[in-house]
Each structure stands twice: as C-alpha cells, then as structure tokens.
Amino acid sequence: MTRDMSYAAVTARKNEIMKASLGIDFSAFITSPIAFDYERMMRETGYTHADIVRIQGETKVGNTPLYELRNITEAVRKIAGPGKGARIFVKDEAANASGSFKARRASISAYEAAKKGYKGIIAATSGNYGAAVASQAAQRGLKCIIVQEVFDSRFVGQPEIVEKSRACEAYGAEVLKLSVGPELFYMLLRTLEETGFFNASLYTPFGIRGVETLGTEIVEQVRARCGQNPDAVVITHAGGGNLTGTARGLQAAGATDTRIVACSVDLSGLHMASDKDFNRKSFTTGHTGFGVPFATWPDRVDVPRNAARSLRYMDEYQLVTQGEVFYVTELLTKLEGLERGPAGNTSLTAAVTLARQLDRDQIVVVQETEYTGAGKHHNRQLSFARENGIEVRRGDPQDNVPGKAIVIPERLDQVWGKVQDMEKLRQSYLKNAVKALPVEQWTDTDYAFLAADLKMSVDWVKENVAELK
Numbered sequence: 001m002t003r004d005m006s007y008a009a010v011t012a013r014k015n016e017i018m019k020a021s022l023g024i025d026f027s028a029f030i031t032s033p034i035a036f037d038y039e040r041m042m043r044e045t046g047y048t049h050a051d052i053v054r055i056q057g058e059t060k061v062g063n064t065p066l067y068e069l070r071n072i073t074e075a076v077r078k079i080a081g082p083g084k085g086a087r088i089f090v091k092d093e094a095a096n097a098s099g100s101f102k103a104r105r106a107s108i109s110a111y112e113a114a115k116k117g118y119k120g121i122i123a124a125t126s127g128n129y130g131a132a133v134a135s136q137a138a139q140r141g142l143k144c145i146i147v148q149e150v151f152d153s154r155f156v157g158q159p160e161i162v163e164k165s166r167a168c169e170a171y172g173a174e175v176l177k178l179s180v181g182p183e184l185f186y187m188l189l190r191t192l193e194e195t196g197f198f199n200a201s202l203y204t205p206f207g208i209r210g211v212e213t214l215g216t217e218i219v220e221q222v223r224a225r226c227g228q229n230p231d232a233v234v235i236t237h238a239g240g241g242n243l244t245g246t247a248r249g250l251q252a253a254g255a256t257d258t259r260i261v262a263c264s265v266d267l268s269g270l271h272m273a274s275d276k277d278f279n280r281k282s283f284t285t286g287h288t289g290f291g292v293p294f295a296t297w298p299d300r301v302d303v304p305r306n307a308a309r310s311l312r313y314m315d316e317y318q319l320v321t322q323g324e325v326f327y328v329t330e331l332l333t334k335l336e337g338l339e340r341g342p343a344g345n346t347s348l349t350a351a352v353t354l355a356r357q358l359d360r361d362q363i364v365v366v367q368e369t370e371y372t373g374a375g376k377h378h379n380r381q382l383s384f385a386r387e388n389g390i391e392v393r394r395g396d397p398q399d400n401v402p403g404k405a406i407v408i409p410e411r412l413d414q415v416w417g418k419v420q421d422m423e424k425l426r427q428s429y430l431k432n433a434v435k436a437l438p439v440e441q442w443t444d445t446d447y448a449f450l451a452a453d454l455k456m457s458v459d460w461v462k463e464n465v466a467e468l469k
C-alpha cells in the first residue's frame with residue numbers, strides 16, 4: 001500500500017516523523033501544554049562543554065577573533081556626553097566555516113547524525129543556517145538537503161536568500177526552492193520521511209548547546225584582554241537561538257552580571273507570510289517579524305519544544321531601522337576595514353546607542369559578524385529595494401517606514417535604537433500561555449516554568465496573569 005502523501009496526511013504524521021528523524025523523545029520532558037523540564041532536555045543531549053569545543057574544533061568552528069573597534073569607539077565618543085563612550089568589541093563570527101555563527105549551531109547536529117548512522121541531514125531554512133548545515137555535512141561525509149522559501153509568486157527571489165541557495169549548493173547540498181507559503185513545513189516532513197535523514201532543526205537542544213561556546217569564548221577573550229567581564233553583549237535576535245545559546249555560554253563562564261541586549265531590525269507592519277511583503281524587506285533575518293513572535297511564544301517551531309527561549313535571558317530589546325543598519329555597515333567598512341553582512345551589523349547598530357550611554361571604561365561586545373557578498377551586500381539590497389518601488393534616501397532614520405521608505409542617516413548622532421517595553425513582551429507571552437492552557441488549569445509547575453521562562457518571579461506571573469483577566 002502506498003502512503004498518503006497529501007498535506008493533511010503528512011502533517012498528521014508529524015510526531016512520528018520528528019521522533020524518527022531526531023531521536024529525541026520530547027514526551028520525557030513535557031509535563032503540560034506549557035511546562036517542560038528545559039534544563040534536563042539541554043543536559044540530555046549527552047555532550048559536555050568540552051565535547052562541544054572538541055567537536056567544533058574538528059570542523060573549523062569556534063575560536064574566532066575578538067576585535068576592538070577603536071575607530072568606531074572614537075566616533076561614538078565624539079557624539080557622546082563627557083566621560084561616555086564605552087569600548088566596542090566585535091566577535092568575528094564570519095571566520096567560522098560557512099561564514100557565520102550558524103556553524104556552531106549546525107556542528108553538533110551533523111556530529112550527532114553521523115554518530116547515529118544517519119546517511120544525511122535536512123534543514124528547513126532560508127538563512128545562513130542552510131550553508132552552515134551544508135558545510136558541516138560536507139565535512140562529516142553526510143548528504144544534505146536544505147528546504148528554502150526563496151521566491152514570491154512572481155518567481156522573484158530575495159537576493160540575500162538567492163545568495164544563500166548558491167552557498168548551500170556550493171557546499172554540495174541539494175536545495176528545494178519554494179515560494180512563500182505553508183508548504184515549507186510539509187516539504188520538510190515529506191523529505192524527512194522519504195529519505196530517513198536526520199532533522200537538523202534550528203531549535204533542537206543540539207543547535208543551542210552548540211552556540212554556548214560563543215558565549216564562553218567572549219568571556220574568556222574579554223577577560224584576557226581587559227581583565228573583566230563584558231558589561232553588555234549585544235545580540236541580533238530573530239528565532240532566539242543566537243541569544244539563548246550565547247547567554248547560556250556567558251552564564252556558564254561566570255559572566256552572570258553581563259547585560260544581555262537583544263536587537264532586531266524594525267519591520268513592523270510587514271507580514272512575514274505575505275507574498276506581497278516578502279520582497280519589500282531588505283533584511284531576511286534579525287528582524288521583528290521573527291524576533292517578536294518567537295520571543296513571545298517560542299514553541300511555534302518544527303519540534304515539540306523549542307530549545308531557543310530568548311525571554312529567559314534577555315535584559316533589554318532594542319529595535320533599529322533598516323537605514324541605520326545600512327549606515328553602520330558602511331561605517332564598519334570605511335572606519336574599521338571590515339566588510340561584513342547584515343545580521344551582525346544589526347547588533348553593531350544597537351551597540352552604538354548603548355556605548356554612547358555607557359562610561360568610557362565599560363565594555364560592549366557585538367557578539368557576531370557574518371560574511372557578505374552578492375545578494376547579501378547592502379548595495380544589492382538597496383538596488384533591489386528601489387526595483388520594488390521603495391524610496392531610498394538620506395535623512396532622519398525616524399522617517400523609515402518598513403516596506404515604503406529606507407532613510408539612511410546623514411550623521412552618526414542620528415543612530416538611536418529604540419528600547420522596547422520588556423513588560424509588554426512578557427505580558428504578550430503570558431497571553432499566549434493562556435491560549436495554550438486555560439489559567440484555571442495551571443499548576444505550580446506551570447507557574448514556576450513561566451517565571452523562569454520570563455526571567456521574573458512566580459508572584460510577577462500571578463499578578464500579571466490576573467491583570468490579563
């Protein structure tokens with residue numbers, strides 16, 4: 001008998017497909033529609049920190065340089081008040097195999113897949129993660145399939161994603177290129193089932209544990225150079241794995257007082273699943289279209305529970321505009337001689353705002369760079385924006401309108417990230433928790449889980465959920 005491959009039938013088999021393709025039994029950790037034993041799930045990957053460092057060392061991941069951005073720091077000091085203008089450092093994650101921190105995330109999955117005897121590895125992603133999985137698979141002798149949303153219905157590809165398809169193919173992966181829509185998840189499930197390959201989902205504990213080394217390296221390097229922990233680490237935020245893994249690493253290395261600052265490009269008003277809006281944005285990750293929904297309900301992913309839980313670790317959330325990031329991208333190139341890609345430069349933009357307010361002897365670390373070139377390059381993105389009818393001009397970045405106008409600052413003092421209301425974000429998470437399970441059914445375990453997931457007390461959760469009613 002042939003299997004029913006209709007959309008409904010394949011998605012109905014999702015639990016069994018996920019179990020076979022991951023080897024993780026999530027039901028062992030889950031205690032309710034809300035709570036699960038997060039730390040146990042992370043521990044039971046079975047890898048120690050030392051194992052992860054060793055595995056990553058085998059495939060050209062980690063040990064990336066930390067550079068001090070002296071010229072940008074000087075430029076910030078010129079516009080900062082007396083005594084202000086913290087030292088800005090950047091962790092050059094473009095030095096990883098495949099050119100971004102995503103190699104850390106892919107490395108443990110590829111190792112696990114090879115160890116367990118899978119013949120290949122699959123990931124659904126339009127981002128750098130595809131290239132990272134492909135590069136790690138190539139080194140471990142695994143086949144690789146990447147499922148990507150590339151096109152709108154006119155068959156026009158977003159240049160950054162087109163570049164990432166190219167990179168995946170260059171590393172030897174087969175790329176299934178889709179248009180925007182719900183078929184991504186269906187195609188992922190179907191391909192996993194048909195091939196029996198390993199699911200290198202972005203959101204498994206393997207991926208997030210792999211990013212922890214980024215946090216520990218930052219602490220070790222800053223301590224060695226400056227004799228102290230970083231005061232703030234700025235992290236570009238989308239699905240939350242970058243922030244979660246790095247923050248866990250910082251904590252593991254003892255930097256428990258370091259301020260964890262998330263940053264995303266403000267794309268409010270644009271709908272991520274909209275065919276029309278798909279090509280009206282110049283950033284394909286690190287933006288609010290992912291950053292806000294994933295922070296306020298992480299369990300919206302392709303695995304039963306998401307190991308990336310940003311509100312557990314986040315102290316501050318800044319939004320910046322597309323125009324500001326383009327300006328800072330040029331600044332990094334022209335002042336520091338580093339030509340790097342969009343996602344890392346998003347957190348550099350927030351770091352400018354932060355450094356301006358901190359004292360001169362304080363230390364701000366921009367936690368990543370990514371490679372650039374072709375469709376990832378800001379010049380290509382700006383001409384693509386113009387081709388799509390978006391106005392591009394110099395002026396006050398406050399006048400940016402996502403999908404309509406990109407306004408590139410004229411001067412550095414116009415770069416000023418907007419700090420978001422963390423309480424509002426946490427409340428919106430609580431609203432989603434109520435949707436998952438009516439509050440009358442919450443147990444002490446649910447309250448304790450929510451408090452930990454929101455970095456707040458059980459009393460805060462109780463008061464705020466009462467207010468929602």
Ligand SMILES: Cc1ncc(COP(=O)(O)O)c(C=O)c1O
Pocket residue numbers: 100101102127128129236237238239240241242243285286308343344368369370
């Ligand atoms: C280079 C780079 N930085 C940051 C991010 C954001 O990471 P996360 O989705 O884990 O928040 C991504 C994700 O696509 C990325 O590719």
